Amino acid sequence: MVTSSSSQPLSERYSTDLVTLARWMAGDFSNYKQASENPREYAHIHVFFRPLAFDFFSDIGFYSEQVYDYDLWTPYRQGVHRLTDQGGQIYIENYGLIDPFLYAGSRS
Numbered sequence: 001m002v003t004s005s006s007s008q009p010l011s012e013r014y015s016t017d018l019v020t021l022a023r024w025m026a027g028d029f030s031n032y033k034q035a036s037e038n039p040r041e042y043a044h045i046h047v048f049f050r051p052l053a054f055d056f057f058s059d060i061g062f063y064s065e066q067v068y069d070y071d072l073w074t075p076y077r078q079g080v081h082r083l084t085d086q087g088g089q090i091y092i093e094n095y096g097l098i099d100p101f102l103y104a105g106s107r108s
Contacts, residue, residue: 014060018085022060025049025083030069044069049081050106057082063106075104 028048035044045068052061059082066077078100082093097103 014085015090018060018083018090021090022051022062022083025062026051032069035069046072052080059084063103065104065106073105075100078103 026049028046030044030046031042032044035042045066048065048067049062050064052063054060061083062081064077064079064081065075067073067075078097080095080097082095084091084093
């Protein structure tokens, strides 16, 4: 069970929808099927979402990278994302990195 620094389970602190979304987002994703079926239109990419330590935002957060399959160590997009529950809706705050090169490969 994932808990916050207050030892309260996330399922008690956040809505079921937000916890479900966070679980769905965490992981590795690829468009292999789309790219292999139509390589002229779609490059093969990978998208990684890695959970951040809860204390980073005092909320649920992720580090993300998007990379081309042929160059996994040179992300073309990176970000930090905070998920918040706003009473009936989920809000995702997106942040850029000042020096993204320092974090490349942090998905591993």
